[in-house]
Amino acid sequence: MTTTTFESTGKSPSTYGGFAVALHWLIFFAVIALFASMNYAQGLEKADPLRGTLYNWHKAIGTVVLGLAVLRVLWIRIHGAPDLVPSPRITEVIARISHGLLYLLLIALPATGVGMTLFSGRGIDLLGIPPLLEANKAVAGALHAAHGPLFLATVIVVFIHVIGALWHQYGRHDATLGRMVPWLRVKE
Structure with missing residues (x-):
């Protein structure tokens, strides 16, 4: 029997379905693009037109990440996730906490960025997406202040x-990584 099911509905006993895997990697590469675009843009002169272009791409990709992260959380809530590979209790606790924090941060971080943009008018x-909110410098400033620490936490x-x-x-040589990297899945 093979545990390499790659369906996009529901969960299999030991792996995520194709849709959950695709969301994982889309979010991963989008977050890399967000980091790279902002890191590069901040090194440019303020008058450089590329800086504004990169900021616009950063905002757009961040908005997409927000949508994908919400979709990922909803998908897992509806379809579930495979049980953790049996591990020492402390490892399971760390895994559950880090996954929960990761989902929270992948929503909170882009939400502060989108909110910062919208509350800047x-x-x-x-x-x-047009300006949807009246400019509010205090709220935009608070969201800006939260964005950096949320990034560091992420x-x-x-x-x-x-x-x-x-x-x-x-280290453990178990099947955990194969859940998100299909070519590493163990065949039984």
């Missing part, structure tokens, strides 16, 4: 997530 140009939790996945793959 601007829209998300590349997605055709980096830390993603680091823990990646280290945990690699530890499962190369």
Whole structure:
């Protein structure tokens, strides 16, 4: 029997379905693009037109990540996720906490960015979202102040997530990483 089911509805006993895997990797690569675009844009002169273009792409991709993260959480709530691979209790606790934090941060971080833009009286140009809110500098400033620490927290939790996945793959030699990396799935 093979545990490499890759269906997009429901869950299999040991793996995520294709849709959940696709959402995972879309979000992953979008978050990398967000980090890269902002890191590069901040190194440019304020008058450089590329800086504004990168900020616009950053806002659009962040908005998409927000939608994808909400969709991912809803998908898992409806269709479930495979049980954790049996591990020491502390490992399971860390996995559950880090996954919960990761989902929370993948919603909160882009939500603060979208909110910051909208409360600045601007829209998300590349997605055709017009300015929906009246400018409110206090709210925009509070969201801006939260965005940086949320980013740092996201980096830390993603680091823990990646280290945990690699530890499962190369330290424990179990099937955990194969749930999101189909070519690593173990065939029985």
